[in-house]
Amino acid sequence: MFIEQAFRGKTDFWRYLIGSLIIAIVASIGQLPLLFAVLLKSGFDPMALQADRLMQTLDKNLTTFFILISFAIGFIGLWIALKFLHEINLKTITTTRKKVDWKRVLLGFSLVGIFTSVSVLVSYQMTPENYIWNFKPDKFLILFVMAIVLVPIQTSLEEFIFRGYLMQGFGVLAKNRWFPLIMTSLIFGLLHIANPEVGKMGYSILIFYIGTGLFLGIITLMDEGTELALGFHAANNLIAILLVTADWTAFQSESVLIDIADPSVTWDTFLPLIILYPIYFIIMAKVYKWKNWKEKLTGKIQVPVSERNQSI
Structure with missing residues (x-):
């Protein structure tokens, strides 16, 4: 079982707390090149670091990079936590299978790639006034190569942390499956x-993020691995960077389309949670013959005998 794989290493919960702190610190260090580049470009004007100016100081491709x-x-932070705090490898928080199933990732x-691309194109055809055609071959080619290489790294790190590392950590703490599912979804959404x-x-848009985290957590627990979530998240962010962005989104890249519509939260904002995600559940469940939903999503965590004996 996926969560039980944590017992291959050291599972004291304080290790997960320190590990999370290490990951956060290293990730923060990773943001320093962006901050330094913005300061250098602005003549070391500290006002350039304000949120509303930070994304507008540099070239879009450079900012995305x-x-x-x-x-x-x-x-690097995740690797340090796994190797030195828990003494496990990346595969332990990735899948229960002998090796990563790339067909599941695909x-x-x-x-998400097909559904989202089609929905964006339909929206563009129906309401072209809400978009600007922004395709610039030279800049898009740079963006495309950069995104294909780096976006899967970005999304994989998030999945390894939330659906892998923290899912197992909270599972070890609570000795059940529903608590880590809820906690990782809340943390993922609120971040x-x-x-x-x-x-x-x-x-209110946080409901969408929390719901997405819940969806990714459910497919991870039902499938006993993160492969489906890895593929889903990578496609979602690739489309967000390559196909359509806006000046109010986290990624403001040289995408094909720029959404200029005034954003607001309406009932259709949550259509993926209500319609698309259930469809994804049905397709995945049919393909991989998922069973025992209640046990896999809410059941107890069985501590291995060796671990119980060690604690005694």
Whole structure:
């Protein structure tokens, strides 16, 4: 079982607290190149570091690069936590299978990639006045290469932390599955509170982020691995960077389209939670023959005999 794999290493909960702190510190260090570049470009004007100016000081491609590279640096923090605090490897928080199932990654990627791309194109055809055609071949080619390489690193780090590391950590603490599912979903959603989307659309948009975290957590527990979530998250962010962005989103890249509509939270904001995610559940459950939903999502964590004996 996925959460029980944590017992292959050291599972004292204080290790997860310190590990999370290490990851956060290293990830923060990863943001220093962006801050330094902004200061250098602005003549070391501290006002340039304000949220409303930070994303407008540098070239969009350069800004995107610095944002994404910070996650690559953040991987160092995760590696330190796994190797030196828990004495496990990355595969332990990735999957229960003998090796990563790339077909599962591809399925997760394809589902969100196809649905989201089609929905964006339909929206563009129906309401072209809400978009600006921004395709610039030279800049887009740079963005495309950069995104293909770095976006999967960014999204994989988030999945390894939330659906892997913290899912196992809270599971070890609570000895059940529902608590880590709820906690990782809440933390994942609330950490988006600093995103410019929240400032523009209000706190109610956090429901979408928490719901997405819940969806990713459920498919991880049901499938006994993070592969589907890895593919899903990578496709979602790739489309967000390459196909359509806006001046109020976390990524403001040289995408094909720029959304200029005034954003607001309406009933259709939550359509993915109500319609698309259940469809994804049905497809994945059919393909991989998921069973025992109640046990896998709310059941107890069985501590291995060796671990119980060691604690005694």
